[in-house]
Amino acid sequence: MTADAGDSHALAGSGSNRAKRVFLLHELLGQDTLSQLREGFSRLCEGPLAFLNPAGDPVSAPAGYGAIGPHVGYRAPIRWKSHVLGYVVLLAVAPSERGIQFTELVAGVVGYLCHQESRIRKRVSELTAVYDLGGLVAGTTDLTAVLDAAASKVCGVMNVKAAGIRLLNPVTGVLVISGSCNLSADYLSKGVIRVAENPIDREALSGKVVYIADAGSDPRIRFPEHARREGLVSGLCSPMTYRGETVGVIRVYTDAPYRFSPFEIELLRAVASQVAGAVINSRLIAERMASQLQQRQLHHAGQVQRRMIPDRPPDHVRIEFGQVYEPSLELGGDFFDFLTLGGGNVGVAIADVVGKGLPGALMMASVRSALRAHAHSIFDLDEIVGQVNRHMCRDTQISEFATLFYGVFSPDGSRLTYCNAGHNPPLLLRGDAFRELETGGMVIGVDPAARFDRGVIDLRTGDILVLYTDGVTEALDFNDVAYGVDRLRESILRYRDQSAMTLANQLLWDVRRFIGLSDQGDDITIVVARVGDPSR
Numbered sequence: 001m002t003a004d005a006g007d008s009h010a011l012a013g014s015g016s017n018r019a020k021r022v023f024l025l026h027e028l029l030g031q032d033t034l035s036q037l038r039e040g041f042s043r044l045c046e047g048p049l050a051f052l053n054p055a056g057d058p059v060s061a062p063a064g065y066g067a068i069g070p071h072v073g074y075r076a077p078i079r080w081k082s083h084v085l086g087y088v089v090l091l092a093v094a095p096s097e098r099g100i101q102f103t104e105l106v107a108g109v110v111g112y113l114c115h116q117e118s119r120i121r122k123r124v125s126e127l128t129a130v131y132d133l134g135g136l137v138a139g140t141t142d143l144t145a146v147l148d149a150a151a152s153k154v155c156g157v158m159n160v161k162a163a164g165i166r167l168l169n170p171v172t173g174v175l176v177i178s179g180s181c182n183l184s185a186d187y188l189s190k191g192v193i194r195v196a197e198n199p200i201d202r203e204a205l206s207g208k209v210v211y212i213a214d215a216g217s218d219p220r221i222r223f224p225e226h227a228r229r230e231g232l233v234s235g236l237c238s239p240m241t242y243r244g245e246t247v248g249v250i251r252v253y254t255d256a257p258y259r260f261s262p263f264e265i266e267l268l269r270a271v272a273s274q275v276a277g278a279v280i281n282s283r284l285i286a287e288r289m290a291s292q293l294q295q296r297q298l299h300h301a302g303q304v305q306r307r308m309i310p311d312r313p314p315d316h317v318r319i320e321f322g323q324v325y326e327p328s329l330e331l332g333g334d335f336f337d338f339l340t341l342g343g344g345n346v347g348v349a350i351a352d353v354v355g356k357g358l359p360g361a362l363m364m365a366s367v368r369s370a371l372r373a374h375a376h377s378i379f380d381l382d383e384i385v386g387q388v389n390r391h392m393c394r395d396t397q398i399s400e401f402a403t404l405f406y407g408v409f410s411p412d413g414s415r416l417t418y419c420n421a422g423h424n425p426p427l428l429l430r431g432d433a434f435r436e437l438e439t440g441g442m443v444i445g446v447d448p449a450a451r452f453d454r455g456v457i458d459l460r461t462g463d464i465l466v467l468y469t470d471g472v473t474e475a476l477d478f479n480d481v482a483y484g485v486d487r488l489r490e491s492i493l494r495y496r497d498q499s500a501m502t503l504a505n506q507l508l509w510d511v512r513r514f515i516g517l518s519d520q521g522d523d524i525t526i527v528v529a530r531v532g533d534p535s536r
């Protein structure tokens with residue numbers, strides 16, 4: 001395209017798709033500028049000059065012009081292309097050939113100045129439109145509204161008939177119409193646009209702005225009959241790329257043959273970049289809102305899960321309980337529970353399911369509900385754990401399992417019956433010696449035919465039982481050294497004289513002091529049971 005093609009539209013104030021309005025001479029240059037030009041040129045000519053509008057009325061004339069009369073002298077039209085912007089008049093009764101030539105030269109110079117002024121105005125208008133589009137992009141999260149407004153804005157700033165914006169579905173390779181201006185519903189629904197079947201869009205998505213001379217006859221156009229019915233002729237197809245990411249294409253069309261200038265091509269590319277930014281920004285906002293919604297849901301789910309965890313230990317005539325529960329995320333995969341059973345028996349359970357977050361929390365709730373469902377109806381602990389195991393096997397995949405320790409304290413606190421299904425063996429401190437409670441079987445949720453054993457321990461006054469999950473012993477410091485069972489035993493001995501609740505909290509703080517500023521990598525659950533004197 002030549003520069004003149006686009007500039008003639010600028011001078012006329014509109015493109016071929018709307019009614020043209022020719023700017024007047026004094027609208028382009030202003031009264032002060034015309035007066036300065038008239039006075040300066042008059043000093044070089046053989047008589048005074050006057051500037052007239054297209055109707056012949058003076059817009060800048062010397063004093064006494066009305067007395068001289070409009071028909072005196074020589075009149076030269078001020079033109080640009082086919083537009084007459086006004087006239088310059090040499091006020092001389094018998095102008096010489098030199099005066100006539102000079103007057104025509106002045107008309108040409110003023111016409112060129114008008115042309116330059118119109119170009120500057122057009123460029124400012126176009127850049128303002130791009131700037132306004134940036135504000136539009138930043139001011140809303142409604143992507144459909146942004147794309148429709150962008151299509152309308154590009155039609156106005158480029159003086160084209162219509163514009164369409166299509167977003168790329170990277171999975172299907174389909175370009176989905178997402179914004180348009182002056183395109184009918186019939187045209188927009190003409191068919192599926194696949195990148196693989198459209199060389200124009202494929203070339204545009206590679207980074208080029210593609211020119212279309214005639215959409216009705218171009219062999220690259222897949223639906224030429226629709227383009228002819230819509231009145232679309234020349235066009236451009238530009239990629240919508242922002243910071244290296246291409247999200248679709250934008251097309252503009254005129255209603256008559258037209259060759260776009262390099263500036264118009266770069267203008268469309270700039271607009272397309274702004275629109276791409278809007279698309280990416282909208283997607284990021286949508287992702288952020290979805291993430292925030294998910295976080296709120298996780299928070300609410302975490303609150304529900306917290307209500308499943310006992311907030312205080314049960315009362316027992318001889319056993320004093322303490323507990324600590326510290327999930328590493330909003331939702332945890334650990335749980336512990338106290339069960340008040342018939343005849344004054346008190347059950348205690350601790351479990352650790354594979355995984356964390358929502359999957360772990362759901363499995364935790366499943367294990368808890370199964371245990372509670374069977375604990376009140378089946379007295380034998382090995383059978384209770386077996387029922388929970390079969391329940392887990394029905395509801396989980398082979399890679400999903402849990403460890404579980406379940407024990408029941410007798411009404412007088414003299415005996416603990418338990419079953420350990422693959423859980424970290426609880427530590428029983430008696431005097432200065434530790435005993436690990438290991439009797440039971442494999443983890444639950446893997447083999448529905450698995451069998452479990454139960455163990456029985458006679459308890460003595462002063463015995464301390466510590467149940468914990470692997471978040472305690474596998475906690476890591478900055479050197480990736482694990483806390484370990486030995487440190488846990490040392491900590492139990494250090495605080496053995498404290499109450500059950502204080503002991504549980506001190507065990508937690510020793511773990512925290514060990515890991516320092518390292519992140520808590522797993523849930524931490526600790527349950528302490530201290531056997532008191534039956535005579536008190």
